Amino acid sequence: MPVCVSPASFPPADKPPLDVLICAPRGFCAGVVRAIDAVEKALALYGPPVYVRHEIVHNKYVVESLRRKGAVFVDELDEIPDTTAPVIFSAHGVPKSVPREAVTRRFFAIDATCPLVTKVHREAEVHHKRSRHVVLVGHAGHPEVVGTMGQLPEGAISLIETIADVARLLPPADQELAYVTQTTLSVDDTAGIVAALKARFPDIVSPHKEDICYATTNRQEAVKRVAPQVDAMIVVGSPNSSNSQRLREVAERAGCPVSRLVLRAEDIDWSLFGDIRRLGLTAGASAPEILVEEIIDAFALRFDVRVETVSTADESVFFPLPRDLREQATV
The missing domain is CATH 3.40.50.11270 (Rossmann fold)
Structure with missing residues (x-):
């Protein structure tokens, strides 16, 4: 029996050209x-x-x-x-x-x-032991923020999310202040909040080393490089992924006309991408490369795709397995 197939299921004979600029680094980080x-x-x-x-x-x-x-x-x-x-x-x-x-x-x-989240936990504990009140820059309700606040007794740490929160902050008058940050924040947003903290509290103690992790910083820098060059940017990642959401925001602020976060190819709203000629593509730190490839394949069905990688950093960070699993693995 002949099978009836809709013409829409076939790619067009003369597909329009599309340059895809893939950000590097992207995707999985060491953690x-x-x-x-x-x-x-x-x-x-x-x-x-x-x-x-x-x-x-x-x-x-x-x-x-x-x-x-x-x-x-x-x-x-x-x-x-x-x-x-x-x-x-x-x-x-x-x-x-x-x-x-x-x-x-x-x-x-x-x-x-x-381990980079654990570093923030240890910093908060050290400040508390030195009788400092800790200010945490982060997003309320995010699991990392819940975990960091849960390292100290109730009332020992204050959460701020915005520059406006800095003005409203009422820390204990008899304690020194120190701040730590969530590891997956926007580098630029956090810099503004930290500047406001230091302006209001000049003696506030800073982290010995930046709390925003290398992977967050590197992925945002790659997006900043690519976003002004393309008609649209896709960030592969989940809606509840903080670092992925920040990448979408970075692309938007860098001047990209269309910036969307999608979990996988089936979530693409094709009405937004019909007339583009240059597409930026990256992935949050918890998104596997197979989903990036899936997105490219989906565009290749509709466009004559040419792929170019734009690299801004090399990553060689490696974290060993938790000790219990390392010990068992060698038995």
């Missing part, structure tokens, strides 16, 4: 690779289930892939039955109350917090 590898190594060593508190990284594709392999994602530890299976904490970090609960329940807990 994300470490966290995903931790879940996969635990599954290989112990078999399913492996419990993971919160999404291991903010990417639906990654989470669903690990779920199919036997990972069980929960919001809180009270959703986990009594078990000897591994329980992994996500790359975003957790409040101190979470590992305490894990010890109480005798869980085999594995901490996959990104």
Whole structure:
């Protein structure tokens, strides 16, 4: 029996040209690779289930892939039955109350917090021990911010999100001040907030080294280079990914007429891209390269695509697996 196929399912015979400028670096950072590898190594060593508190990284594709392999994602530890299976904490970090609960329940807990987030936790603790009140620059409700605030006792840390928050800040009058930041913020936005903090509190203590991580900075710099050269920019990433959202904002502020965050090719609104001749493409730090390739393939069905990589930095950062998994792997 003949099959009736709509002409729309075939690519046009004479496709318009499209230059795709791919940002580099893009996609997975060392902390994300470490966290995903931790879940996969635990599954290989112990078999399913492996419990993971919160999404291991903010990417639906990654989470669903690990779920199919036997990972069980929960919001809180009270959703986990009594078990000897591994329980992994996500790359975003957790409040101190979470590992305490894990010890109480005798869980085999594995901490996959990104080492650069752990650095911020340690900074906050040091400031607190030195009797400083800590100001955290970050986004309320983000898991990393919840984890960082949960390193200190209630009231020992104040969260600010904007320059306006700096004016409203009322820290304790009898304490020195210090600040730390979420690792995935906009570099430019954070610089403005920090400048306002220093203007109002000239003696505030700064981090020894920038808290915004190398991967966030590098990906934003690549977008700044590409965005003014293209008609549209696509950032591959999940809506709940802070670093991905910041990339979209950076592209917009750099003058790109159309800047969109999409999880994968099926989410593209093609009405926005019909007349473009140059497309910028990048991916957030929790988005796998396979989704970038999927986006390119989708455009190649509609355009005569020529791909060019625009590189602004080389990344060679590597973080080893959490100690418990390294020790088991060598047995």
